[in-house]
Amino acid sequence: MAKEIVLSSLKIKNFKGIKDLEIDFGQVTNIYGENGVGKTTIQDAFNFLLFDKDSKDSTKFDVQPLDQDNNPIHNLETIIQATMDIDSREVVLKRVYKEKYSKVRGTAKTEFKGYESKYYVNEVPKKVTEYKEFISQLMDEQLFKLITNPMYFANLAWKDRRAIITEIVGDLDNNVVLDSKKNLEPLRSHLDDKSLNDFMKANRSKINELKKDRAQIPSRIDEVNNSIQEFDFDAIDFKVREVSGAIKNIDDKLQDKSKVNEGLFKLKTDLMEKKSKLTELEYEIKSNVNKPKMEFEAKVRSVEVNIRHLESDLENLIEEETRENNLIKMLKDRREILLEKYKKIKNSSFEFDEESCICPTCKRKFEANDIEVKRTELESNFNQDKANRLKENIEEGRATANQLKVKSALVEKIAKKIADKKEIFEATKKSLIALKEKLNKFNPIQVEEPKEIKIIKNEIKSLITQIENFKAEDVSELKQKKQELQLQLQQLDKQLTYKELNEKAKSRIKELEEEENRLSEKIAELEGLEMLSEEFIRTKVELLEEKVNSKFKYVKFKMFNNQINGGLEECCEPCINGVPFTSNLNTAAKINAGLDIINTLCSHYGVQAPIFIDNRESVNQLIETNSQIINLIVSKDKKLKMEVMQNA
Known part of the structure; x- marks a missing residue:
């Protein structure tokens, strides 16, 4: 009604x-x-x-x-x-x-x-x-x-006007619009699970991504095309065989000359073996002479290591003692703060401001009964809160006292360990001093150079003289020529690799061209759907405006504006005889x-x-x-x- x-x-x-x-x-x-x-x-x-x-x-x-x-x-x-x-x-x-x-x-x-x-x-x-x-x-x-x-x-914003008009006439179901034109049928499957606006956004996003991918293909083709190097691969292959043969010929000549130089190689090998044997004998003699001193030095090093370990243990124990003492001080400070807080809570009393009992809307003071109810409620809340805070304070104080007791006992144990370590440390230092005094008084026994060493030294001198007087074959020119040919062969091999690379590049260019065609076909397909979507909107506009305007006698509503790019822009403009x-x-x-x-x-x-x-x-x-x-x-x-x- x-x-x-x-x-x-x-x-x-x-x-x-x-x-x-x-x-x-x-x-x-x-x-x-x-x-x-x-x-x-x-x-x-x-x-x-x-x-x-x-x-x-x-x-x-x-x-x-x-x-x-x-x-x-x-x-x-x-x-x-x-x-x-x-x-x-x-x-x-x-x-x-x-x-x-x-x-x-x-x-x-x-x-x-x-x-x-x-x-x-x-x-x-x-x-x-x-x-x-x-x-x-x-x-x-x-x-x-x-x-x-x-x-x-x-005078309302156009969106608010549109919302009111839409509420009056209702919106148009997508199927109604699709049924009105047969050529819109390809859109039906795309609008089953999403709105037209969401579909158009998703479709435009796909088109943009595909166009972006397609736009990159020419530059990628150009890049691959630039990598192709054109050479006369048959001539290069012939040159490779020619240079390889020249290198083999030089290797044969080097092998003949190297046989002459084998005598020099044997002299040098004998010299190296004699020097090695001399070093072993000298070290063995020296070790036997210095063995007693080395044993003293090993003992000194062992005691020094032990002292360093003791010093490290003492430092760690002292640091631990300092940390625990700091924690004890903090616990004592916390205990004092909790005690002061306990006294403050215990001595707090309820206060009530009757002037604050006013209506927040009309600013009128509450009735006397309401004020008393409010005072009783607030006082009860205050007492409950006070009891809760006292309970929390006492519990925290007990926990702090227990922590303080545990930490104090721990500090006593640490102090005992420090005293024991210091006693061991002092005893070890005295032991080190005694060992160093013995080491300083030690005099090694002087021994005469053995006959075996003298023989080896004479053999070394003889080998050095033979090496200095040996005349070796000169192969430097052959090696230089071989090096030049090897560089030339490397360059030829590098050029030959382009034969296979060129084939792969041409195959890749063909793949990119096929990809470009595929993307163009997909873009055309999606752009066709986009054009259908725009036609769908225009059809819906015509149906919606017809439905809206049927509700009014004089006013005709314009629900969309045509844009320069051919698209539509939502609006809601009442018009009389076409005038907005x-x-x-x-x-x-x-x-x-x-x-x-x-x-x-x-x-x-x-x-x-x-x-x-x-x-x-x-x-x-x-x-x-x-x-x-x-x-x-x-x-x-x-x-x-x-x-x-x-x-x-």
Whole structure:
């Protein structure tokens, strides 16, 4: 059943520029007056009564009258009362808005504390939450503005306008659009599990990726093509055999000359063996002579290592003792802090500020019973919290004492270990001093050079003389020639490797060309789907605009704009005879367009409310509407003049 709201009367006192005014409304009411006498203020007052805002949807405006210097006039009560007929039931809403003062403690002065409102429904006082709840049940604020102000809908953001229109007419199912044109059928399988917008984004992303891959192929082909090196591979192969033969010939000559030089090689080998045997004998003799001293030195090194280990152990124990002592100090400090905290908690007492017991919305002080309940609740919470904190403090203190006991015992054990280590350390140092004294007094036994060593030294001198007098064959020229031929052969082998590389490069170029063709075919396929998607959108636009416009008598909605690139851009623009509301439409056409939109909204939501039409003088003839009409007409009247009419 449709809800009908009719404004029967409105009483305004001390609101903005209106001092005292009472209006009785009919189905059509004309309010005349020149600019600035308060026509719009009447609509502001009605909106302020319902939603705490003016007709421009703002909460920041001067509610109470201002003096000639534009300052608020104090100690006035602003009263707005509206009598409405809601489905043949009379409802009276009233709001009293005034300044709030409080007495300054200890003085006779009062201090301004802001503003407060009192609300009434059918003369019954209501709390602000109760009043707002009543209004919200009566009418949604957004819907009320949509059906009472012809300009409100068109001034919304286009997305908000589109959301409202879509809610009224509903959206079109993809299958309906696909069924309307056979050539759209290839899209059906792509729209089973995703929206068209998601499909188009995914499809465009694939196209871009494929184009990016395709764009790289020519440069990759060029890179592979540049790697191809053209040579006369048959001639190179012949040259390789020729150079290899020359190298083999030189190797044969070198082998013949090397046989002559084998005698020199044998002399040098004998010399090296004799020198090695001499070194072994000298080391053996020296070792036997110095063996007693080496044993003393080994003992000294062993004791020195032992001393270093003892020093390291002592350092570690001292560091451990220092750490544990620091921890003990921290535990003692923590114990003192916990004790101080315990005393502070134990001596704390409950405090209650009665002045803080005020309503956060209307700033009114609580009743005495409510204050006592609040005090009891807060005191109980305080005592419980105090007991919990004392318990936590005691438990933490006991844990700290146990830790302190454990750490103290550990420090005693460490101190005992340090004393034992120091005693061992001192004894070991004395042992080292004694060993070093013995080592310094040690004198090795001098022995005569053995006969065997003398014989070997004479043999070494003889071998050196023979080597110096040996005449070797010169093979440097043959080796130089061989090195040159080997370098030439390496260069030829390097050129031959390009034969296989060239074949692989040409095969790779063919693969890249095939890949380029495959990518082009796939891109063409996806671009075909993209064109179908755009046609799908245009088809849906035509069907959707037809569906939307069937709901309106005068207004035609433009739901999409054609872009330069051939695409579509979503919008929601009401038009009259093709002229957009927000551009060149005159005031009269805008008002009638707004009324046509209101008629459709009222029909859809099943509700009617008073329509305030500002600048009514600009319209010769209003379109038909079942809602109550309140015309605000600019005239030469110095004071507001009301007139109840039979029709608009």
